[in-house]
Amino acid sequence: MKHAFLKTISPLLLSGALAIPAVSAFAESYIPSPEVLESRRQFADDRFGIFLHWGIYSMFGQGEWYLNYGPDAKEYSKAAKGFYPAEFNAKEWVSAIKDAGAKYICFTSRHHDGFSMFDTAQSDYDIMDATPFRRDILKELADECQKQGIALHLYYSHIDWTRDDYPQGRTGHDTGRDPSKADWDSYYGFMNRQLTELLTNYGPIRAIWFDGWWDHDEDATPFDWQLPAQYEMIHRLQPSCMVANNHHQTPFPGEDIQIFERDLPGENTAGLSGQEVSRLPLETCNTMNGMWGYKIKDQNYKDTKTLIQYLVKAAGMGANLLLNIGPQPSGELPATALSRLKEMGEWLQANGETIYATEAGPFPAQSWGTSTKKGDRLFLHVMTPETDAIVIPENVKIKKAKEFISGKPLKTAKAGRHDVVLLPELPDSRDFIIECEI
Numbered sequence: 514m515k516h517a518f519l520k521t522i523s524p525l526l527l528s529g530a531l532a533i534p535a536v537s538a539f540a541e542s543y544i545p546s547p548e549v550l551e552s553r554r555q556f557a558d559d560r561f562g563i564f565l566h567w568g569i570y571s572m573f574g575q576g577e578w579y580l581n582y583g584p585d586a587k588e589y590s591k592a593a594k595g596f597y598p599a600e601f602n603a604k605e606w607v608s609a610i611k612d613a614g615a616k617y618i619c620f621t622s623r624h625h626d627g628f629s630m631f632d633t634a635q636s637d638y639d640i641m642d643a644t645p646f647r648r649d650i651l652k653e654l655a656d657e658c659q660k661q662g663i664a665l666h667l668y669y670s671h672i673d674w675t676r677d678d679y680p681q682g683r684t685g686h687d688t689g690r691d692p693s694k695a696d697w698d699s700y701y702g703f704m705n706r707q708l709t710e711l712l713t714n715y716g717p718i719r720a721i722w723f724d725g726w727w728d729h730d731e732d733a734t735p736f737d738w739q740l741p742a743q744y745e746m747i748h749r750l751q752p753s754c755m756v757a758n759n760h761h762q763t764p765f766p767g768e769d770i771q772i773f774e775r776d777l778p779g780e781n782t783a784g785l786s787g788q789e790v791s792r793l794p795l796e797t798c799n800t801m802n803g804m805w806g807y808k809i810k811d812q813n814y815k816d817t818k819t820l821i822q823y824l825v826k827a828a829g830m831g832a833n834l835l836l837n838i839g840p841q842p843s844g845e846l847p848a849t850a851l852s853r854l855k856e857m858g859e860w861l862q863a864n865g866e867t868i869y870a871t872e873a874g875p876f877p878a879q880s881w882g883t884s885t886k887k888g889d890r891l892f893l894h895v896m897t898p899e900t901d902a903i904v905i906p907e908n909v910k911i912k913k914a915k916e917f918i919s920g921k922p923l924k925t926a927k928a929g930r931h932d933v934v935l936l937p938e939l940p941d942s943r944d945f946i947i948e949c950e951i
């Protein structure tokens with residue numbers, strides 16, 4: 514089978530349009546280091562992380578894509594002069610996230626609007642030089658994550674709607690940039706110097722989470738992002754740092770995580786997925802309401818039951834849930850988001866044993882719910898019971914079953930070749946968990 518990455522470069526190679534030395538050499542020879550394998554293992558055990566989309570776009574209250582829809586980038590950039598998130602408190606953020614049972618944070622170091630939320634020497638369009646706040650938000654967050662023992666991942670946009678040297682792709686056409694000044698070498702160098710800063714000045718970063726490859730995908734203009742050398746640099750700067758890329762393809766060589774956006778692995782309701790599921794650790798990212806960056810009109814938050822069930826369904830497929838929050842321009846996490854975090858935390862406190870450090874269950878999701886597994890302990894997560902019994906797929910034989918929370922034994926029976934577990938009155942409509950010995 515042809516790899517998606519090779520598919521991307523092969524038209525170029527065939528046409529002789531571009532010579533890409535070292536590409537296949539590195540791509541084919543990526544052998545994850547022991548350090549990165551350990552990160553993958555920790556990551557896969559975590560099951561739950563919080564995504565934070567925060568930048569000066571929060572000031573407009575219209576999501577992180579606001580710049581794409583019209584304002585001139587120079588006019589937009591003036592918002593930075595008023596960006597003073599007086600309520601920002603890294604300790605409070607990290608505590609709330611940790612209490613929610615999340616094990617890692619993925620923070621937008623720089624989104625498509627090109628504004629850096631960290632102290633960069635590569636541009637003045639950053640939190641230190643362009644705002645009156647002059648506090649390195651990322652540094653405060655990174656220090657706090659370390660203090661509280663929560664892993665930090667950094668979102669980094671491959672797209673830049675503000676810089677002239679970024680070769681214009683499918684998006685950001687109306688921001689007043691001059692496409693004739695596109696200069697890939699200059700832009701690539703800029704990104705790599707910023708990534709070097711991120712991986713040098715902020716302590717251990719467990720993953721770099723790229724986004725934007727699709728701006729120049731193979732259906733548009735063939736384009737060489739020179740990912741192998743960038744990935745190699747990341748792995749060299751911090752051997753335990755994983756590479757992830759939200760390109761909506763099967764993973765490319767050099768990547769350590771497979772990402773799904775707004776869909777569970779194998780599903781495609783949002784139109785961004787459907788790619789083959791790899792054997793890398795899996796992560797589904799999704800929003801708590803409908804938007805990633807703070808959107809004032811979007812109060813359409815998923816309820817706690819939906820969020821818990823989504824986390825459980827992800828775990829049942831062996832995937833992590835990276836659940837997003839868009840902090841407000843004040844530096845506060847929205848009140849509804851905080852209340853969801855609290856309730857998820859309470860649930861995980863009681864039931865986390867059936868989620869963290871589990872594997873996908875031995876059968877696909879069923880009409881009644883899903884399953885997770887730890888050694889010979891199988892956890893049945895009954896979320897939508899249709900009758901007073903659940904039928905187990907025939908590849909699994911149950912020796913004993915009990916209610917996870919109370920430990921009360923549950924009756925089992927046979928229905929043809931299938932084992933059946935008889936359900937009591939269900940006290941928890943979100944997820945009734947049965948622990949089985951198999």
Ligand code: GLC
Pocket residue numbers: 566577578724725759774798805
């Ligand atoms: C998309 C969007 C972006 C968001 C990301 C999160 O790629 O472009 O705004 O950051 O999804 O998954």
